[in-house]
Amino acid sequence: MKKGTLRQVLLITDGCSNQGEDPVAMAALAREHGITINVIGIMEENSPEYLHKGLKEVEDISLSGGGVSQIVYTAQLSQTVQMVTRKGMAQTIHGVINSELQQILGKDSTIEDLPPEKRGEVMEVVDDLGETMDLELLILVDSSGSMEKKLATVQESLIDLSISLNSRMGYNTFALYAFPGKKDDTEKLIDWTPQLNSITSAFSKLSSGGITPTGPAIKAAINEFTNRRSKRRLITGDEEEYFEGSGF
Numbered sequence: 006m007k008k009g010t011l012r013q014v015l016l017i018t019d020g021c022s023n024q025g026e027d028p029v030a031m032a033a034l035a036r037e038h039g040i041t042i043n044v045i046g047i048m049e050e051n052s053p054e055y056l057h058k059g060l061k062e063v064e065d066i067s068l069s070g071g072g073v074s075q076i077v078y079t080a081q082l083s084q085t086v087q088m089v090t091r092k093g094m095a096q097t098i099h100g101v102i103n104s105e106l107q108q109i110l111g112k113d114s115t116i117e118d119l120p121p122e123k124r125g126e127v128m129e130v131v132d133d134l135g136e137t138m139d140l141e142l143l144i145l146v147d148s149s150g151s152m153e154k155k156l157a158t159v160q161e162s163l164i165d166l167s168i169s170l171n172s173r174m175g176y177n178t179f180a181l182y183a184f185p186g187k188k189d190d191t192e193k194l195i196d197w198t199p200q201l202n203s204i205t206s207a208f209s210k211l212s213s214g215g216i217t218p219t220g221p222a223i224k225a226a227i228n229e230f231t232n233r234r235s236k237r238r239l240i241t242g243d244e245e246e247y248f249e250g251s252g253f
Contacts, residue, residue: 010139022062025219072093141197167202194210
């Protein structure tokens with residue numbers, strides 16, 4: 006199969022959205038545009054309210070966006086960021102291959118229906134694509150008031166993620182947004198770059214706010230990817246292939 010580009014959003018938040026569009030609906034719209042939404046919910050010790058309402062929102066956003074979700078304590082954030090990103094990539098590729106199999110073998114066919122030896126060969130392809138495909142990863146960081154003491158850990162985790170992903174053979178490029186921004190619902194902290202070396206200076210300028218406009222943040226991510234693809238078409242004249250986020 007032709008190698009395209011994986012377009013993924015990594016949403017890092019510790020609270021429930023309370024401003025603007027429905028984030029679950031925006032995640033579904035992102036999926037329609039071939040963008041997968043992966044979500045990490047940062048949990049505080051002794052926070053039963055978040056476990057009920059926040060956990061459901063985290064799960065609903067990732068499910069609607071064709072991605073994966075994980076609830077984590079701050080101390081385990083670095084490892085979780087890497088795990089969720091790679092798992093989200095693998096799930097997207099897995100879904101695309103399932104779609105191609107259905108075109109060949111029938112609409113109800115999946116990788117799991119293949120004989121063991123063939124299933125093993127397909128999973129080798131999934132693993133290979135996960136290491137060799139190009140990746141565009143837009144990171145959305147919740148900068149609402151309750152995140153203030155967690156941002157240093159988020160910063161360290163994203164640096165670790167950049168280092169980890171740059172061991173891949175495929176080309177990586179990252180963009181970093183915070184929500185809410187100083188003047189708007191979102192604020193671009195770092196434009197597209199292959200490494201997040203400037204993240205320390207970007208986070209030092211970040212100010213925490215009270216609201217959590219998660220829906221508008223996802224909408225801004227969709228617009229960013231759409232504009233990026235439009236600019237590429239104008240420059241190259243080609244329509245680059247992308248893979249639609251899809252679950253198992």
